[in-house]
Amino acid sequence: MKRYKKTFILFLERCSEFNKKEKKQIIHSLENRQVFLVFRLALLLLGWSIIMAFVDFFIISGLVVYIFMHSVGIGILTVPVAFLIINIVFKFITVCYMSKGRISYTILIVASLPYVGFAFLLGHTLQKNPLFRKALLRYISYQKEKILKFY
Numbered sequence: 392m393k394r395y396k397k398t399f400i401l402f403l404e405r406c407s408e409f410n411k412k413e414k415k416q417i418i419h420s421l422e423n424r425q426v427f428l429v430f431r432l433a434l435l436l437l438g439w440s441i442i443m444a445f446v447d448f449f450i451i452s453g454l455v456v457y458i459f460m461h462s463v464g465i466g467i468l469t470v471p472v473a474f475l476i477i478n479i480v481f482k483f484i485t486v487c488y489m490s491k492g493r494i495s496y497t498i499l500i501v502a503s504l505p506y507v508g509f510a511f512l513l514g515h516t517l518q519k520n521p522l523f524r525k526a527l528l529r530y531i532s533y534q535k536e537k538i539l540k541f542y
Contacts, residue, residue, distance in 0.1 A: 396421065399430070402530050413522060420523040428493060429516045430527060432486055436502060436509035437531055439485075441538065443478055443505060447471075479503050 399421070403414055420426050483503040490499060494516065502512040517524040 396427075396430075399527075399530055402533055403526060406526075406529065408529065409522075409526065417523050417526045420520055425493060426517065426520065426523060428490060429512060432489060432494075432502070433509045433513050433527065433531070435489070436482070436486070436512065437534075439482060440506050440509065447474070447505075475505065478505055482508070 400418060403409065403417060406414075409417065421430065482505075483499060486494075486499050486502055487496070494502075494512075498512065498515055501515075502508040504511070513524055513527065517527070
């Protein structure tokens with residue numbers, strides 16, 4: 392069993408928002424290959440978004456980069472736009488590789504959008520399983536709080 396699956400199940404066991412029957416149903420949903428794939432992709436895309444937000448806000452928009460670009464004569468929007476395009480392309484390639492054709496390319500293109508792609512993927516793919524979607528969103532919120540407490 393993968394580490395992220397174990398941590399999700401541990402979180403679910405401690406969560407008081409779901410009764411025993413719902414927890415059992417959620418764990419059963421996780422055994423579905425499509426649901427597990429979306430689970431993995433959503434966590435990957437969320438982590439990717441956090442890292443890219445750090446790069447976006449602190450490195451690209453930093454004064455050092457601005458001064459360097461200005462002194463070299465590069466337009467101020469060149470680096471952020473190039474970073475955005477490269478980010479989307481690499482994210483799309485990664486999710487296509489991981490999904491192995493089990494999710495349509497249209498959905499993967501939208502899922503590759505920075506910061507909101509994982510939410511679209513969850514909403515669209517898990518719309519028929521609202522209980523699992525709710526549990527996963529609670530788990531993502533829990534992980535986000537853990538990360539913010541760390542910093």
